[in-house]
Amino acid sequence: MTKSFVGKSIKRNDGLDKISGDQKYLDDLKFGGLLYASILSSPHAHAEILNIDIKEAENSPGVKRVLTGDYHPHAMGLYLGDKPPLAVQKVRYYGEPVAAVIAKSKADAEKAVQKIRVKYKKLNSVSSSRESLKKEAPILHQNLKNYNHIPDVVPQPNSNIANLTKIRKGNYQKAAKEAKYVIKEKFKFPPGDHVAMENRSAVAEIKANGDVQIYSTTQAPFVVKELLAFNFDIPTGKINVIAPPIGGGFGGKAGLQLEGLAYILSKSVGGKPVKIVNKREDDMVSSPGHIGLEANVTITADEQANITGMDLQYYFDAGAYADYAVNVSRAAAISATGPYRVDNLNCDSYCLYTNHPFATAYRGFGHIELAYVIERSIDILAKKIDIDPVKLRLINAISKGDTTPTRSLMDNNTGDLKACINKTAELINWDQGSVVKIDNDKVIARGMGLLWKSPAMPTNTDAGAILTFNNDGSVNLHNSIVEIGQGTKTALRQIVAEKLQMPLNKVHITSEVNTKTGPHDWATAASRSLMMAGRAAINASEDAIQQLKNTAARVLRCPVEDLTVAEQKVFMTDEPNIFIKVRDLCLGYVYENGNAIGGQIIGRGNYIARKLSSMDPKTGEGRPALEWTLGAQAVKIEFNLRNYSYEIKKAASTMDVGKVINPDLARGQVTGAMAMGLSFARSEGFSFNSSNLVQNDTLRDYKILRYGEHPNYYVEFIETPQGDGPFGARGLGEQGVIGMPGALANAISNAVNQEIKELPLIPELIYKNVKEGHNDD
Amino acid sequence: MMITYKGNKEISLKINNEIYKVVVKPNETLLNILRDKLELTGPKAGCENGDCGACTVLINDKPFKSCMALAVEMEGNDITTIEGLKKTEIQKAFIDKEGYQCGYCTSGFIVNAYALLDKYKKPNEQQIKEWLNSNLCRCTGYEGIERAVNKVIDNR
Ligand code: FES
Ligand code: FES
Numbered sequence: 001m002t003k004s005f006v007g008k009s010i011k012r013n014d015g016l017d018k019i020s021g022d023q024k025y026l027d028d029l030k031f032g033g034l035l036y037a038s039i040l041s042s043p044h045a046h047a048e049i050l051n052i053d054i055k056e057a058e059n060s061p062g063v064k065r066v067l068t069g070d071y072h073p074h075a076m077g078l079y080l081g082d083k084p085p086l087a088v089q090k091v092r093y094y095g096e097p098v099a100a101v102i103a104k105s106k107a108d109a110e111k112a113v114q115k116i117r118v119k120y121k122k123l124n125s126v127s128s129s130r131e132s133l134k135k136e137a138p139i140l141h142q143n144l145k146n147y148n149h150i151p152d153v154v155p156q157p158n159s160n161i162a163n164l165t166k167i168r169k170g171n172y173q174k175a176a177k178e179a180k181y182v183i184k185e186k187f188k189f190p191p192g193d194h195v196a197m198e199n200r201s202a203v204a205e206i207k208a209n210g211d212v213q214i215y216s217t218t219q220a221p222f223v224v225k226e227l228l229a230f231n232f233d234i235p236t237g238k239i240n241v242i243a244p245p246i247g248g249g250f251g252g253k254a255g256l257q258l259e260g261l262a263y264i265l266s267k268s269v270g271g272k273p274v275k276i277v278n279k280r281e282d283d284m285v286s287s288p289g290h291i292g293l294e295a296n297v298t299i300t301a302d303e304q305a306n307i308t309g310m311d312l313q314y315y316f317d318a319g320a321y322a323d324y325a326v327n328v329s330r331a332a333a334i335s336a337t338g339p340y341r342v343d344n345l346n347c348d349s350y351c352l353y354t355n356h357p358f359a360t361a362y363r364g365f366g367h368i369e370l371a372y373v374i375e376r377s378i379d380i381l382a383k384k385i386d387i388d389p390v391k392l393r394l395i396n397a398i399s400k401g402d403t404t405p406t407r408s409l410m411d412n413n414t415g416d417l418k419a420c421i422n423k424t425a426e427l428i429n430w431d432q433g434s435v436v437k438i439d440n441d442k443v444i445a446r447g448m449g450l451l452w453k454s455p456a457m458p459t460n461t462d463a464g465a466i467l468t469f470n471n472d473g474s475v476n477l478h479n480s481i482v483e484i485g486q487g488t489k490t491a492l493r494q495i496v497a498e499k500l501q502m503p504l505n506k507v508h509i510t511s512e513v514n515t516k517t518g519p520h521d522w523a524t525a526a527s528r529s530l531m532m533a534g535r536a537a538i539n540a541s542e543d544a545i546q547q548l549k550n551t552a553a554r555v556l557r558c559p560v561e562d563l564t565v566a567e568q569k570v571f572m573t574d575e576p577n578i579f580i581k582v583r584d585l586c587l588g589y590v591y592e593n594g595n596a597i598g599g600q601i602i603g604r605g606n607y608i609a610r611k612l613s614s615m616d617p618k619t620g621e622g623r624p625a626l627e628w629t630l631g632a633q634a635v636k637i638e639f640n641l642r643n644y645s646y647e648i649k650k651a652a653s654t655m656d657v658g659k660v661i662n663p664d665l666a667r668g669q670v671t672g673a674m675a676m677g678l679s680f681a682r683s684e685g686f687s688f689n690s691s692n693l694v695q696n697d698t699l700r701d702y703k704i705l706r707y708g709e710h711p712n713y714y715v716e717f718i719e720t721p722q723g724d725g726p727f728g729a730r731g732l733g734e735q736g737v738i739g740m741p742g743a744l745a746n747a748i749s750n751a752v753n754q755e756i757k758e759l760p761l762i763p764e765l766i767y768k769n770v771k772e773g774h775n776d777d
Numbered sequence: 778m779m780i781t782y783k784g785n786k787e788i789s790l791k792i793n794n795e796i797y798k799v800v801v802k803p804n805e806t807l808l809n810i811l812r813d814k815l816e817l818t819g820p821k822a823g824c825e826n827g828d829c830g831a832c833t834v835l836i837n838d839k840p841f842k843s844c845m846a847l848a849v850e851m852e853g854n855d856i857t858t859i860e861g862l863k864k865t866e867i868q869k870a871f872i873d874k875e876g877y878q879c880g881y882c883t884s885g886f887i888v889n890a891y892a893l894l895d896k897y898k899k900p901n902e903q904q905i906k907e908w909l910n911s912n913l914c915r916c917t918g919y920e921g922i923e924r925a926v927n928k929v930i931d932n933r
Pocket of ligand 2: 877879881
């Protein structure tokens with residue numbers, strides 16, 4: 001009888017470490033002979049650096065070295081190399097690192113950094129993505145044409161356009177001409193921060209033999225390794241990047257973060273180990289955050305409420321550097337329409353330089369942003385047509401056989417979005433009405449938002465898994481998935497236990513990632529870890545099973561195909577009493593006379609994304625998306641019409657995630673994401689003064705959801721299998737954020753009977769939108 | 778009374794029922810000392826500004842943000858960090874009810890919830906909210922944490 005581990009709520013493997021304070025994160029580790037760095041950051045959003053006087057800092061006690069931008073004046077990056085580790089000649093955002101002090105202690109470094117004197121000449125700054133396109137806007141990157149970039153990114157030199165992705169599908173002009181209903185809207189929201197509870201840090205050391213060792217709070221250790229090799233001209237094999245478990249990432253720890261800076265700091269002091277740790281304020285503004293957006297949306301529909309066309313302009317506010325953001329704007333184009341069938345589409349997705357803190361990947365990767373503007377627009381369209389917004393969504397929900405914006409087919413693996421919509425409507429009691437008055441001041445309001453998501457990653461994204469055995473017959477799963485709290489490691493253990501039919505406590509897993517000893521893995525991002533590493537783990541298990549059987553067949557003198565592996569034994573399928581224990585095979589079998597055969601079993605498995613292709617630069621046609629997760633979300637709020645405050649009472653999500661490998665962990669990912677999406681919409685985002693300086697760079701002023709402000713969560717899954725996913729599973733880590741902002745804004749718009757087109761949804765902003773709405777009328 | 782110190786001072790701190798002698802500077806926080814000098818790294822530096830609660834410890838059984846306490850002022854107090862809590866009901870409930878994901882906020886949350894459940898046998902929803910909203914968690918959406926606290930209460 002086979003035992004099943006997949007589909008069960010197995011407890012995570014890191015529980016005891018985490019509840020006892022034992023779990024070691026990077027900042028908890030001790031290093032011998034460590035030096036500490038402190039960073040001076042820019043007080044201006046845009047200025048020329050006239051002069052930096054470091055003398056006094058150099059003479060400060062304990063100081064080993066003071067560095068400025070000219071030590072390594074080269075722009076680096078992943079998708080578009082546009083950012084030097086320390087500012088060169090110009091600062092382009094408030095918080096940009098300008099100089100670094102390396103000293104014997106943190107305190108010495110912090111004291112000395114205050115003694116650096118910088119003379120700036122302030123320059124006009126660009127304060128929004130629309131403004132960046134104006135003729136009079138200063139060009140922020142004069143050198144854009146010389147930056148390295150991947151072929152799928154299209155920068156436009158002598159402008160502030162770091163990337164423009166165009167999608168042309170069908171004939172939008174015709175659709176617009178023939179439309180019965182048209183809505184035309186503008187939306188905007190500011191950039192903000194991930195607020196992972198652990199601040200970023202990195203430790204770099206260059207050993208006597210030239211080996212570079214980096215410890216980093218990274219989601220992408222292999223990306224870091226390969227980028228350091230490329231940018232500093234070091235053979236890749238000489239670099240090792242170690243990623244201990246991290247305290248939350250949400251995309252903010254993908255790409256290159258502090259590692260390049262840590263490397264040059266170490267280099268400047270003869271290779272000694274140097275540590276940089278962000279303070280919270282640095283983590284919020286010096287390091288990258290989430291992208292801002294302004295958008296124009298036009299949607300056309302016919303008599304029967306079928307959406308016939310969309311014309312979309314997305315103006316993403318990448319901030320001062322667009323290295324990662326260019327790919328966010330590209331991902332938003334790939335999924336531009338949201339999960340709707342749209343046969344006629346024009347979309348221009350711009351990634352624009354401004355003088356704001358710069359953006360990187362953020363949970364949802366372009367989708368949370370586009371979903372906000374699309375889902376608001378769908379509700380506005382429903383009002384125009386005078387149809388129930390849930391019904392409008394059901395009519396237009398994308399399904400099998402439809403095509404995506406890039407004209408790739410929604411194949412047999414397409415989830416059942418209509419089932420998701422119906423389930424969510426039921427969970428939120430949609431039939432009780434979108435606005436219900438409870439007394440003179442208060443109403444109950446409901447709103448829905450759909451989601452879809454596909455990972456936007458390189459076409460050759462891969463993962464690997466290696467299984468080694470211990471002499472007690474237990475197995476070690478070597479993998480390169482970073483532990484972020486997402487629980488993928490537990491799911492991988494379940495997969496291996498299932499395949500090897502072995503008790504779960506016999507499946508051990510590595511917790512830190514080491515790029516020298518672990519298999520190659522693109523990055524722990526894009527919700528692709530379980531899908532890809534899961535496939536690799538299955539392959540590795542099958543490989544190990546085959547090897548165990550091969551050795552056992554020789555000992556038992558039977559054909560390999562007569563054997564089964566289960567219960568830590570290899571036995572004859574038809575005569576289970578004839579067996580050898582795995583522990584007697586896994587490190588080679590030893591006969592009574594001492595002869596040994598077989599050698600140790602090493603299972604290997606890999607996976608590489610299939611059939612992905614680049615996009616046509618003029619039309620966007622191509623197959624950039626591996627798989628699509630579809631879903632529907634909704635909220636119920638209690639809104640006070642007197643003071644515009646509200647409470648989020650209920651939040652519901654139904655997602656088609658394919659096979660759910662671990663229901664409890666899956667639910668945890670979704671509720672966490674829902675909270676993050678609600679928080680994003682409710683109260684987050686940077687506020688800037690007229691000089692583009694961030695006003696809320698502490699957790700006191702930048703409000704994220706607190707305990708007690710969270711709603712009751714209702715989470716359901718639909719399990720249409722993903723044919724190529726492990727046991728039919730697909731990604732679910734990010735998706736839960738995507739529909740929430742739209743759902744919340746729709747509920748609030750219903751409550752105040754005005755269309756809200758901005759974020760964050762704080763009472764002041766709602767009030768302002770309502771006032772302006774009345775003025776328009 | 779204003780306490781004035783200059784330079785380093787040796788103090789003794791009672792932490793998790795052990796006495797530690799340690800030399801501190803007047804501007805060092807309790808969090809700095811715990812993490813950097815005493816290798817008690819359970820409390821985390823999430824903001825060092827009193828906003829996140831990741832650094833929460835107990836001072837005489839009351840939760841306190843250790844980034845907001847100067848170490849020199851801590852003599853004579855009974856300090857408990859997450860390392861001093863062993864197999865408590867709330868810790869078990871955190872595992873059982875998925876009260877954590879990345880774990881970075883977990884020490885602080887557990888210490889705070891432990892103190893709450895120590896002071897009140899069955900705290901009501903309002904009390905739980907008042908206590909726990911001083912801590913931030915970015916991963917869980919708080920559902921698992923809420924369930925863990927309720928599990929302890931239900932078992933009483
Ligand atoms: S570190 Fe003390 S409250 Fe955040
Ligand atoms: S578990 Fe990650 S911050 Fe709470």
